[in-house]
Amino acid sequence: MFTNDRLLEIFQRSRRGQYMKEVEYDLLLARRTQELVKEFNITFDSNLVCPADNDMADRVFQAGLQLFVDVGAYHLDTQRVIKFSQAEVLDALRQAPDTLYLGEGRDMVIARHRNIEDPTPPLNLTGPAGQPCSEEHYLELMISYAQEPYVHAIESGATLTYHGADIMAGTLMEVKAVQRDAATAREAIRRVGKPGMHIGDAATGMTAIGKMAASEPTRLLRPCDGRLVAQMCELKTNDDQLVRIPHLLNYGSHIINLMTPLTGGIGGGPAGVAVVSVAETLLGVVCYFATYHYLSITHIKWTNNSDPWGMYVLAMTGQAMARNAHIVWTDDPFCVNGAGTVENLYEVAGHAIIGSVCGYQQHGVGSTGGNMVDHHTGLEAGWQGEVGIAATRSGVTREQANEIALKLLPLYKDTFNNPKLGQPFHELYNPQTITPNMPWQDCYRRAKETLTKLGLTFTHGPYD
Amino acid sequence: MNGSSLLQEIAKNLINALVQGDKEAAVGAAQYALDQGVPPLTLVQEVIVPTLTEVGKRFEELEIFLPELMASGEAGNACTALLEQEILNSGNQVQSEGTVVIGTAKGDIHDIGKNIVISLLKAHGYKVIDLGKDVPAARFIDEAENSRADVIATSALMSITRAGCREVADLLHDRKLMDKYHFIVGGGSITQDYADEIGADGFSETGSGAVELVKSLLQNMRGA
Numbered sequence: 024m025f026t027n028d029r030l031l032e033i034f035q036r037s038r039r040g041q042y043m044k045e046v047e048y049d050l051l052l053a054r055r056t057q058e059l060v061k062e063f064n065i066t067f068d069s070n071l072v073c074p075a076d077n078d079m080a081d082r083v084f085q086a087g088l089q090l091f092v093d094v095g096a097y098h099l100d101t102q103r104v105i106k107f108s109q110a111e112v113l114d115a116l117r118q119a120p121d122t123l124y125l126g127e128g129r130d131m132v133i134a135r136h137r138n139i140e141d142p143t144p145p146l147n148l149t150g151p152a153g154q155p156c157s158e159e160h161y162l163e164l165m166i167s168y169a170q171e172p173y174v175h176a177i178e179s180g181a182t183l184t185y186h187g188a189d190i191m192a193g194t195l196m197e198v199k200a201v202q203r204d205a206a207t208a209r210e211a212i213r214r215v216g217k218p219g220m221h222i223g224d225a226a227t228g229m230t231a232i233g234k235m236a237a238s239e240p241t242r243l244l245r246p247c248d249g250r251l252v253a254q255m256c257e258l259k260t261n262d263d264q265l266v267r268i269p270h271l272l273n274y275g276s277h278i279i280n281l282m283t284p285l286t287g288g289i290g291g292g293p294a295g296v297a298v299v300s301v302a303e304t305l306l307g308v309v310c311y312f313a314t315y316h317y318l319s320i321t322h323i324k325w326t327n328n329s330d331p332w333g334m335y336v337l338a339m340t341g342q343a344m345a346r347n348a349h350i351v352w353t354d355d356p357f358c359v360n361g362a363g364t365v366e367n368l369y370e371v372a373g374h375a376i377i378g379s380v381c382g383y384q385q386h387g388v389g390s391t392g393g394n395m396v397d398h399h400t401g402l403e404a405g406w407q408g409e410v411g412i413a414a415t416r417s418g419v420t421r422e423q424a425n426e427i428a429l430k431l432l433p434l435y436k437d438t439f440n441n442p443k444l445g446q447p448f449h450e451l452y453n454p455q456t457i458t459p460n461m462p463w464q465d466c467y468r469r470a471k472e473t474l475t476k477l478g479l480t481f482t483h484g485p486y487d
Numbered sequence: 488m489n490g491s492s493l494l495q496e497i498a499k500n501l502i503n504a505l506v507q508g509d510k511e512a513a514v515g516a517a518q519y520a521l522d523q524g525v526p527p528l529t530l531v532q533e534v535i536v537p538t539l540t541e542v543g544k545r546f547e548e549l550e551i552f553l554p555e556l557m558a559s560g561e562a563g564n565a566c567t568a569l570l571e572q573e574i575l576n577s578g579n580q581v582q583s584e585g586t587v588v589i590g591t592a593k594g595d596i597h598d599i600g601k602n603i604v605i606s607l608l609k610a611h612g613y614k615v616i617d618l619g620k621d622v623p624a625a626r627f628i629d630e631a632e633n634s635r636a637d638v639i640a641t642s643a644l645m646s647i648t649r650a651g652c653r654e655v656a657d658l659l660h661d662r663k664l665m666d667k668y669h670f671i672v673g674g675g676s677i678t679q680d681y682a683d684e685i686g687a688d689g690f691s692e693t694g695s696g697a698v699e700l701v702k703s704l705l706q707n708m709r710g711a
Contacts, residue, residue: 046561053554099596099620155646155676181647189650192594197647229594229647256599263596288599291552323599324549326675394675396646 029115030269033105033310037265040095040103045259048097048104049289052257055093056295059086065294065339072334072428073377075421080139080342087301087343088112091258096306099261107309115309121349123277123314125176127247130212130219132175134315136349137382139342144415145378147173147385147408150208151180152319152355153226153251154389155396158182160449161204165211166457167401167448169220172485173408174401178223178386179208183396192229198236201228205243222248223279223386231266238274249277252311257289257299260310268312277314280307286332287323293332293339296320300340308350316352317386325439326392327359329370334428337374338381338421345382354378355387356407359438361398361445362390363463366435368470371403373428375410376479380424385411390445397447402459402467405485413479427477434473459486497525498534501566505538508558510565517566527570528582531612535570539563539610546603547695553599560606567609583614585705588631589640590618591674592651597644600674603694604640611698624654631668637708638701642674649676656685669704673697 043051059065063082068074088109095106107115123134125148134146150168161182168177184190185200205225212220222244225237234251237244244250250271252264271278282303284290290299300318307313320328320336327333337354344352356374360367371388378385388407390399414424445451451463459467464486471481497520504513520530539559546556571581587608591598598620605615616634618626627639639659643649652672659665671689672682682690689704691697 046557050554050558050561053557057554181645183646183649189653190647191650191654192645192648197594227647229645255596261596285553285599287549288553289557291554323553324547392675394678 033265036105037098037101037103040098040105042103043097045097045099045102048094052094053289053291055090056290056298059090059298060294062086065298067293067335069331070429071425072331073338073381073421073425077342077346080339080346083297083339084301084343084347086298088305090298091302091305094258096310097259099255099259105310112305112309116305116348116350119308119348119350120314121351123351125247125277126219126221127245128219130217131247132221134351134384136351137345137384139345139382140380140420141382142415144412145384146175147404147411148176148178148221148223148353149174149385149387149404149407150178150223151226151399152178152387152389154180154393154399156180156182157397158184160397160454162207162211163452163454163457164397164400164448165208166214167452168404169211169217170215170457171401171405171408173405173412176221176223177208177212179204179226181226190227193232197228197230197233201225201233201236202243205237209242219247224249224251226251231263234267235270238270238276244276246275249279249314251279251281251317252313253281254303254306256283256285258303258306260306265310272312278312280304280311280313280316281319282307282317283319283321284336285321285323286328286336293335296332296336297339297343300336301343304344304350304352314351315384316350318352318354319357321357325359326394327357327370327439329356329358329374329435330439331432334373334377338377341378341381341383352383353386354383355389357387357389357393359392359442360390360435361395361443362400362403362448363445363451363466364443365466365469366438366443367403367445368406368466369431369434369473371407372410372470372474373431375407376414376419376424376427379411379414380419380421391442395444397449398445400448400451400459402463402486406467406470409481409484410474410479413474413481417478417480419479423478430477493523494525497523501530501534502538505535505559505562506542508555508562510562513562514565514569517569521573527573531567531570535563535566536610536612539606543607543610543695547693556603556606560609563610584612585637585701586614586616586634587638587640587701588616588618588627588634588636590622590627591620592641592643592648593623593654594621594651595643595645595648596620600644600694601642604673604697607694607698608701611702613701624651624658627655628658628662628664636668637705638669638671640671640673640697642672643677644675646676649674649681652677652687653685656687660686669708671697671700671704
């Protein structure tokens with residue numbers, strides 16, 4: 024078992040664990056995952072993207088736990104494997120929080136563990152979600168998120184420039200840009216009258232130095248805010264990620280375990296990636312002391328998760344963790360289509376419905392596979408929150424979520440290879456009033472009409 | 488069994504081993520082929536390159552997943568190493584289609600895309616010098632100078648790290664080496680517009696596209 028200082032133990036194991044070349048670890052992980060998929064009989068059917076199968080959910084959890092115990096976490100700098108016993112993993116899982124207080128004052132929200140088909144609506148912790156942003160429109164963009172009625176927290180995007188010059192990771196430019204962006208996020212929530220709203224991250228920061236530079240309780244990120252600590256695909260960490268943990272623990276900040284498992288990647292197909300995703304969640308529990316978890320499933324070709332593979336991984340991993348742990352975690356819809364297109368809203372909706380019935384709080388949204396600068400706005404993020412609430416209030420079951428998601432899929436699946444990129448923020452919103460233009464609002468109303476016909480009951484929304 | 492059917496049988500075994508990603512079996516099949524007098528270059532050009540190219544296509548069509556591609560690539564690398572040694576032992580020079588120095592940009596530790604490109608480039612007979620992740624600009628150029636490379640390839644997944652690609656371009660420019668190397672870029676955060684903006688010689692969104700790009704740049708150079 025761990026000594027009293029788990030972090031020190033992790034450090035020591037990262038220096039004394041088994042040496043292994045990275046490619047050998049990848050192939051070991053791939054092989055063991057496929058063995059466990061067979062052993063635990065985890066199956067994928069493209070007509071069942073949201074299975075209602077408690078027993079399989081439990082098997083996914085058991086397989087993920089076994090995978091993590093068998094292969095451990097890979098430390099990229101030392102090329103050593105950090106291993107944990109099953110007792111250590113389960114003990115850390117028992118110690119993980121089930122209730123979080125995000126933000127402060129009257130804007131604080133309480134994030135609890137959610138169960139399958141939980142009647143409590145999910146929170147919507149959103150923002151540009153690390154997508155590329157221009158510095159020209161950044162404040163207005165952040166306001167567009169913060170002002171949405173169904174948004175409970177914002178996370179910053181990744182701006183590309185500082186006073187017009189490229190930002191380089193690991194340099195003073197990164198620190199200056201992170202501090203500017205954290206201050207901008209705080210200014211955005213102040214302007215919309217929600218000064219205590221939780222700020223999920225300063226995503227312009229890529230390195231530990233950048234992330235830690237945002238810790239300043241007056242103008243930048245407060246202990247009631249959070250910072251991402253990421254895993255590299257799959258089950259990999261390094262010193263730059265680990266060094267953030269003692270800082271964030273000492274600052275009292277929320278720690279968010281960011282996972283980006285690749286469907287079609289080292290985990291293989293959707294069944295394997297669901298198993299890997301459970302293992303990555305456990306890594307976040309044990310190594311990162313995460314207060315909450317952020318699953319960002321990524322298709323290896325389209326960098327989305329609105330396809331059947333992504334939806335299945337979302338559904339099965341969510342159910343596995345909802346039934347076998349008490350942690351708080353979130354997921355984000357990553358879409359191929361951009362803001363300004365109704366297809367984007369359909370992609371978001373399918374994901375939001377499955378996520379809300381499979382135990383998640385919500386995160387996101389990613390548009391254009393996270394590639395295009397400023398092709399994301401507050402509208403689709405608010406829409407995600409509204410759909411999640413509607414799904415919960417309408418009592419959507421997993422079976423119904425599966426049916427609705429499969430009915431939405433034909434409305435956008437032809438865009439996977441030829442996405443509709445939409446328009447950038449400053450063309451979709453009036454920059455003075457920060458209001459979406461009529462065509463973008465029309466997309467919202469069209470999507471809402473479609474979802475209503477599919478059985479969701481909405482209350483009045485911001486653009487009805 | 489005549490010579491032609493023997494070659495076919497050997498090729499079949501090697502192809503199967505490569506497709507299955509069975510390194511041991513692939514090296515065994517390659518060694519058996521050498522023992523039977525099959526020229527190493529024939530094995531590379533007529534069996535290994537087309538097989539790995541086909542595996543790469545199947546990956547891009549989502550018919551197989553990354554582990555299968557990686558395992559085939561590893562098996563192919565092991566065979567190529569054996570065959571190169573055989574060529575050197577016979578007193579000949581190992582011919583490659585060209586040399587590519589590759590790595591992810593400074594600050595970027597995401598290398599799955601880069602590794603896919605490496606597998607495909609090797610499958611097409613290019614010598615690849617992999618500098619790994621988080622590579623400073625100067626190191627790309629120093630390594631290219633040391634290895635007499637033809638192409639420098641830099642990838643950046645994260646938008647915040649793509650400036651590392653510009654640094655390589657700027658350094659090539661400042662050291663007056665732009666005409667000496669083909670500089671290409673790729674990765675999730677790179678677009679054609681960005682590649683043009685920093686003065687890169689080429690950009691590709693996909694692994695197979697990167698191979699075609701290298702091929703076409705080197706053909707143009709040789710044709711010029």
